[in-house]
Amino acid sequence: MTVPQTIYEPPPVAWGLGRIRVGDDVVPWAVSQADVDDEAAALVPVLVRLGIDDTSGVDSSAPGNEDEVRPLLLIVSMLSETLHSYPFETAAGTLGALYSSADSSRFDSFRSAALIGYLHPQVVWGVNSAVVEGLTEEFGRDLAEVFGAVTGSVVTTDEGAFAALTAAGIRPWRSRAVGPTTMFEDAPGSGRLTYDPARWAVEVDAAGADASGVGPLLLTNVAARLTPSTRLDSGLRGHVPEPGTILLAR
């Protein structure tokens, strides 16, 4: 006797309703499954660059692979950031990697430390000031000790975390939520965020730019998205030296 298989309702058009930053505001934002899949596809080469090996083609049952350790990505984020964080889960799967999750909050920072200690991730993405402050002020942890156990890269999402980890001797990377997408530095600490020009276009809002050409960065989707971005104010300032690269204002 078996229990009948559950048949689900057809999935909704909008995969989820999250939120993004537009200028100084936070606004609800709907994405589709296709949007999520495309964001994940764009993240795959980024994760490889950060240190997640592509093991998707490895035959784990083949002789000699008994001791293989799958790469692991620790995603540190809040549920409200799901539009940005969920594609990381999918991208990890594409690479044959495992992923784990912790909240990017002061209180839950103990979880990031515990999971790093237990699971030895290759990459940790999403460390912010709240996590850094929680670890040091609430739990008395040493940042070098906690993040030194990460075998690949530690990626920060704000300047406070970047500065704290740098001071602790870690070579962190920067990433930023830019509208509904996520951009990464091309090298740790370079300040140059990269994006795929086939998917997104970024321009400086000339009306708000200073004499050096630094101004508000506006985002437009090139690839199709459920909710279009048309010269969306990303809330970031910088300039665009060439398509595919942003230099953030310091």
Next chain:
Amino acid sequence: MSDVTERAPFLERPRDQRYFVPEIETMPREQIERHREETLLGDLIPWAYERSGLIRETWDAAKVTPADVQSMDDFHEKVPFIDKDAIRSYRDRHNDPYGGLLCIEPRTRGVFSAIFSTSGTTGDPTPAPSAGSGPSFLVREFWEFGCRPGDYFTEVLFTFRGPGIHDTIRGIGATPVFVDHNPAEVPFLFAINEKYRPTAMYNFSLAILMGVQQHAPAMGVDPEKSFASYEGVSWAGEPIGPRARRLTDEWGLELFQHTALGDVGAATECREHDGCHYWEDTAYAESLDPSGTDPVADGTPGELVTSTLVDKIAPLIRYRSDDLVRRTLAPCACGRTHGRIWTLGRKGDEVVVEGRSVLPMDVWHAIELVDETSSGIFQIIRPQREVDVLQLRVGYRDDGKKGLGDLRERVTASVADALGVVPDVELVTNESLLKLGPPHKIPRVTRA
């Protein structure tokens, strides 16, 4: 990778259909029991014994093998128990982050994609390996809440349990709205309520309730109007206190108590609100003498002991949860035939003072009766089970305008009136207790 719901056949149900999967939810008891016996004895036990280090070690110590377990009577008589301490002990002794539970090689792709973790309320978080995605059996509860295809469903949660709830919401054809489980999120919640009119929420809690109380007056929001679109809202983390019940009633929220089922699943009220249903096609739940191994009678307090029927990645078999429950197998008035539980507290939460057993629920209402402590945020200090004096750490609302006055005496008197036991009360601010988290609850009992 697309969501599994896109690969499956779909079924558009009538919107007024009561059950999401009628043939499972109203399955005759004899069919439930036959399914349990076949699945547990014929599949899960041999699988786990062969692959789980903890199960093998525990069973070997008890000199039991799967061949010794040919019936449910054998199961009850012979199968040894495991508990959280055993998992942590195995983890520490073997340097195994999964506590000896993992039955699939970590290098195996496809079925094993993620490692989530327990909340960490009772200690450090325990890594929990997972398939990672796809709808869960909670589609049945979410349908019962009244959410329907095309609706928005507010997901008020944290990330460490993984994306299963997103997929489950999508499994009933609704769109999840992602909100952090944090009182500071309430203004965004109000905005979402106004614009998208969601019909269900998972999960409301004391922390969110306090956020509503804090933000609604300042924003000029009437909670009853803001929440008017909701057909059903789960309440999780801890029992609903009397004051929370009164307030949410005033706001027109129909709350569905939702609780864990011994780390192998969950249990949730239906619209009858007569106990939390758990799904016997996914788990076997025993109710045993908390200090022994004998089963207790249906409807009387016992310790919840659970075995999975579906998790082959890290199966728990005869897991002593430490949760005190009343359990019944009687059919519910809603027509569902699966068991129900009422959560009473945790075995390790009980304090015996002056010969009287005290659980957090026993002091909750007395603390809520005092205006400054009406949020019901408190801890019982329990250095050991039997104590000479009931020690309470009670949170108060710090409005910065006046001192504590005789608050300590009033809280003491309120608890003494309710219990007949005079407590020793320490006052601290609500905020300092809430920081002890996790977001949806605080540890109600602490050693110091």
